[in-house]
Structure formats: structure tokens, C-alpha cells
Amino acid sequence: MDALVAGDTMPEAGAGRVGRVRIALYGAANLPTSVVGLPIALYVPAFYSQNLGLSLAAVGALLALSRLTDVVTDPLIGILSDRWRxxxxxxxxxxxxxxxxxxxxxxxxxxxxxxxxxxxxxxxGGSGVDNLYLFVWISALYLSFTLVDLPYRAWGAELSPDYDERSRVTGWREAFGYGGTMMSLIIPLAIAFGLARPGAENALYGVAFAVLVLMPLLTFPAIAFVREPPIRGVTTPHVTWARGLKIVWGNGPFRRLVICLTFFATGISMTASMSFFFVQRVMEQAFDRYAIFVLAYYISSTVAIPVWFHISKKLGKHRTVVLGIAWLSLWSSFIPLLGPDDFALFFVIMLLKGSAIGALVFLPTSMAADIVDLDTLRTREQRTGLYFSLWGMVNKGATALGVFIATAGAAYMGFDPQSEANDATAKMSVALLYSIIPAIIACIALPLLWRYPLNRDRQERMRGFIERRDARMREVAETGTNA
Incomplete structure (x- = not known):
């Protein structure tokens, strides 16, 4: 079978395509959960440290510690969702x-x-908003993300076996996700300008109310009208957490991609967690200008997704991600040179930098879906939930690590989010943790990505073999039943 991956036979015609309506219904379910994600990084550290008086370092540490439960819950739910019928x-x-x-x-x-x-x-039994309050509810929110988002992404990976259509599925999903992200930025703007109530506290209230309305409206149509595809391969036997980890770690391409994910997810998270402090304390801009800036940043990311998708069809997914990291790093290098009088230039640079984020979000997830085919080819089992549970665990862990590194680093260098008189060293530390340091961390992944082994041709050969093998198994089963 490994010889097949290296390339010796061509596939037969693939299964029917999913269709745009079903892809759109599936993708729309990503919008409400995506409304939540960015405010956790942008506003929660600022709100709990500035408004509620918790230590910035403590907030960052609690956000990181709350991810420890994912080590247990993500693989457990992934395995159970694979096995449950x-x-x-x-x-x-x-x-x-x-x-x-x-x-x-x-x-x-x-x-x-x-x-x-x-x-x-x-x-x-609680009393007042303190460190325990923050830890309990951020942990509960992350658990709910595992319950909703992990099976949702595994479902998306199974919707189509086609190399390019998988990118289309993830592209639609992430486009809706960016729509949710933009909503999380438009809502604070509407509250700040329309109701004259700027600030992190009001922004979080508006986001929470929107999610309360959107979750049932957009999640349940996908559940009702988009069918899960039939299971490919044989029924997955019981797999313990330790055995499951051994299985996926033995998958070389997955191991390589997870290591890469750790680096660039950490970098992206550092940038997000420092953006509010950089614009407010270093660039000395008001909250409403910050909200406009971040909105434009993510509009740039969303608009660029079709461009990256087109490039990936020419270069392949892995080398397109390499190009995206290089593009992001290029524009990050100018940011520490800017001051309060350079906000217009900063705005333009961030539009160019933000256009890279789309490539770093939807393409790696599409690559992870291709890797599941390799496991199905080798084992005749379909463990999409297990793979995406570990993928999500690493992604969330790297995100928490990025928040911790950025907030702890800024606090160590003397940055005080409640003070308007931070010294030059503290401001420069925020600028570096916002730009150069995340870019350097993301670039560590470049050599591993450039030599990534699974491309379109190899994935199509794997898919063709799996489809023919499954067809033979169905014929044998039907023959035995008829006999």
C-alpha cells in the first residue's frame, strides 16, 4: 500500500460531488462558533485585566491552563464520535x-x-468574578467547542473524497468562519458608534447576544439537511487513548503537519492577543479605530481566500502555505518601526499582512483531511474523528500557548494594560510580541512544509484505491448475503 502512495496506479472516477447548496449549509454552521473565537483573544484578556482588575499574567496563564482538559476530552470525543452509530x-x-x-x-x-x-x-457556590470564575467558564466554553466543533470538522473532512473539493468545503467553511469573525468586529463597531458605548465590556455583551440567536438558526439547518456520508472502510474497533495516539503519531505526514500547525498557530495567537494592546498603547488609538482596523484586517483575509485556493491548485496546498507564511512574515517585519503618527501606513501594512491568514487557516485543515485517506488506505478503518480530535487539541493548545507567551512576556517586560504611561521598553516588547516574534515562530515550520509528501497526485491514487477496495468489499458482502 505504501508503494501505491508513492505512485503506481491511477484512480477511477471519483464519487459524486457534494454540491454547492449542501456545502453552503454545512459551512454556515461555522459562522456562530466563529463569532466567539476572536473576542476570546482580542477582548477577554483586556476585559478581565483592565475592567475587572485581574492580573494580565494571571489571565494569560488561566487561558493556557484551561486547555489542559483538551488532552483528555479531545481524543475521547474523537474516538467516541468515530465509533458511535x-x-x-x-x-x-x-x-x-x-x-x-x-x-x-x-x-x-x-x-x-x-x-x-x-x-x-x-x-x-461562587462569589464574585475572580480567577476561579474565569477558569471555570473558559474551561466550560472550550469543552463545548470540543463537543461542537470537533465532530463538525470531522464531518466536513468526510463530505468529499476529492482533493480539490475538500479545499472547496474547507474554503466555504472558513469563509463563513471569517463572516463570523467579521460579525464579531462589526458588532463592537455598531455598539460603539450607533449606541455610543465603546469598550471591551460592551463588545463582549453584543457578541454573546448574537451567538445566542445565531447558534440555532445556522446550526440546525445543516444538521437537518446535510447528510453524513457513508462510512468508508470497516467498522472502527475500540481504540484506547494511548493506542489512538500511537496510531496517529505513526502517520508521518500527520506528524509533520501537526508540528507545523503548532508553530504557526502559536504565532497567529500571539498576534491576536497583543493586537488590542498594540493599537491602544503603542499606536495610541481609540477603541473604535481598533475595531475598524481589525475588521479591515479580516476582510482582507476573507477576500484573499479564493486567491490562495487558486494558487494551491497550481503549487499544491503545502507550498501555498509556505508562501502564505513568507508573505505574513515579510509585512510583520515593518511593524516595530511604526509609531503613533504612522497609523495610516500601519493600516495598509496590516491589510497586506492579513491577506495571508486565510492560507494558514483553511489549507492546513484540508491537508489534514487528505492524511486521513492515508490511514484508511493502510488500516481499512476510518478514524476521522480521532485525527481531528488530536488536530484540534494541538491547535487549541498552540493557541493557548501563544496567548500565554505573549501576555506573560509583556508582563515580564513591565507592560501594564491599565496604564497609559508604559515606558519605551514595555511598548517595544508589545510590538515585538505582536509582529516579529510570531513571524519567527511561524517560519520554523517552513522546511517541514516544503518537503511535505502528500500532493494531489498521491491523494488521488489513494482515493482511487480505497474506492475500488470498498466496491470489492461491498460486492463480496452482497454475494454472501444472496448466497
Whole structure:
């Protein structure tokens, strides 16, 4: 089988395509969860340190520590969603179960002073918003993400076996995701300008209310109208956490891609967690200008996704990601040279830099879906949930690591988010943690990505072999039944 991966036979015609309507319905479910993601990085550290008085270093540490539960929950839910068989599907029940927890924990985290939050926290024995409050509700929110997002992404990886259509599925999903991201930025702008209530506290309230409305509206149509595809390969046997980890770590391309993900997810997270402090304290701009800037940044990212998709069809996914990292690093190098009088130039640079983010989000996920085919080819089993659980665990862990490195580094260098009189050293540390250092970390992945072994031709050969093998297995089963 490994010889097949190296290239010796051509595939037969693939299965039917998913279709744009189903891809759109599937992708739309990513919008409400994506509304949540960015405010956690942009506003939660600022809100809990500036408004509620918690230490910035403590907030960063708690955000990182809350990810430790993912070491257990992600592989567990991934394995269970692979093995669970219901008329409703393997992935969808988890999404239904996780949605109420996501809505509750999001409200508790984003709107801690509401009557509902106070009542719920009091019923649990808590008193006031402190480090324990933050840790409990950010951990609950991350657990709900695991319940909803992990099966959702495994479902997306299984929608199509086609190399390019997988990129289309992830592209639509991430485009809706960026739509959610832009909503998380438009909402604070609308509140700041329309209601004259700027600030992180009001931004988080608006985001929480939007998610409360959007979750059922966009999640349940996908669950109702987009079918899960039939399982390819044989039924997955019981796999322990340790055995599952050994299986996926033995997959060389997956191991290489996960290492790369660790580096560039850490870098992206550092940039996001420092952006508010950089614009407010280094560039000396007001909250409303910050919201406009971040909105433009992610519009640039979204608009560039079709461009990166077109490039990936020419260069391959892995080398397109390399190009995206190089493009991001190029424009990051200018940022520490800018000051408060250079905001217009900074705005242009960030539009150019932001255009790279799309390549670093949807293409690696599409590459991970290709890797599952290699495992199915070798083992005759389909462990998409297990693979994406470990993928999500590493992604979330790297994101938390980025927040911790950035916030702890800034605090160590004397940066005070509540002070308007930080010295030059503290401001420069924020600038470097926002730009140069994340770019350097992301660039560590370049050699591993450039020599990545799975390209379009190899994936198509794998897919063709799997389809022919599954067809033979169905014929044998039908013959045995008829006999």
C-alpha cells in the first residue's frame, strides 16, 4: 500500500460531488462558533485585566491552563464520535449536545455581571468574578467547542473524497468562519458608534447576544439537511487513548503537519492577543479605530481566500502555505518601526499582512483531511474523528500557548494594560510580541512544509484505491448475503 502512495496506479472516477447548496449549509454552521473565537483573544484578556482588575499574567496563564482538559476530552470525543452509530449520524449528536453548554458558558464568560450569570455562579457556590470564575467558564466554553466543533470538522473532512473539493468545503467553511469573525468586529463597531458605548465590556455583551440567536438558526439547518456520508472502510474497533495516539503519531505526514500547525498557530495567537494592546498603547488609538482596523484586517483575509485556493491548485496546498507564511512574515517585519503618527501606513501594512491568514487557516485543515485517506488506505478503518480530535487539541493548545507567551512576556517586560504611561521598553516588547516574534515562530515550520509528501497526485491514487477496495468489499458482502 505504501508503494501505491508513492505512485503506481491511477484512480477511477471519483464519487459524486457534494454540491454547492449542501456545502453552503454545512459551512454556515461555522459562522456562530466563529463569532466567539476572536473576542476570546482580542477582548477577554483586556476585559478581565483592565475592567475587572485581574492580573494580565494571571489571565494569560488561566487561558493556557484551561486547555489542559483538551488532552483528555479531545481524543475521547474523537474516538467516541468515530465509533458511535445512530440513525442521526456519528457527528451530529455531539453538536446537538454541545450547543446549550456553549451558549451558557459563553454568556457566563462574556457577561459576568448579568443577573443570569450572578444567579448561576451563586447557585454553584461562587462569589464574585475572580480567577476561579474565569477558569471555570473558559474551561466550560472550550469543552463545548470540543463537543461542537470537533465532530463538525470531522464531518466536513468526510463530505468529499476529492482533493480539490475538500479545499472547496474547507474554503466555504472558513469563509463563513471569517463572516463570523467579521460579525464579531462589526458588532463592537455598531455598539460603539450607533449606541455610543465603546469598550471591551460592551463588545463582549453584543457578541454573546448574537451567538445566542445565531447558534440555532445556522446550526440546525445543516444538521437537518446535510447528510453524513457513508462510512468508508470497516467498522472502527475500540481504540484506547494511548493506542489512538500511537496510531496517529505513526502517520508521518500527520506528524509533520501537526508540528507545523503548532508553530504557526502559536504565532497567529500571539498576534491576536497583543493586537488590542498594540493599537491602544503603542499606536495610541481609540477603541473604535481598533475595531475598524481589525475588521479591515479580516476582510482582507476573507477576500484573499479564493486567491490562495487558486494558487494551491497550481503549487499544491503545502507550498501555498509556505508562501502564505513568507508573505505574513515579510509585512510583520515593518511593524516595530511604526509609531503613533504612522497609523495610516500601519493600516495598509496590516491589510497586506492579513491577506495571508486565510492560507494558514483553511489549507492546513484540508491537508489534514487528505492524511486521513492515508490511514484508511493502510488500516481499512476510518478514524476521522480521532485525527481531528488530536488536530484540534494541538491547535487549541498552540493557541493557548501563544496567548500565554505573549501576555506573560509583556508582563515580564513591565507592560501594564491599565496604564497609559508604559515606558519605551514595555511598548517595544508589545510590538515585538505582536509582529516579529510570531513571524519567527511561524517560519520554523517552513522546511517541514516544503518537503511535505502528500500532493494531489498521491491523494488521488489513494482515493482511487480505497474506492475500488470498498466496491470489492461491498460486492463480496452482497454475494454472501444472496448466497
Amino acid at each position: 445512530t440513525p442521526f449520524g456519528r457527528r451530529k449528536p455531539w453538536m446537538v449536545a454541545g450547543t446549550p453548554l456553549m451558549v451558557l458558558s459563553l454568556w457566563m464568560l462574556f457577561v459576568p455581571d448579568s443577573a443570569v450569570s450572578i444567579a448561576v455562579w451563586s447557585a454553584l
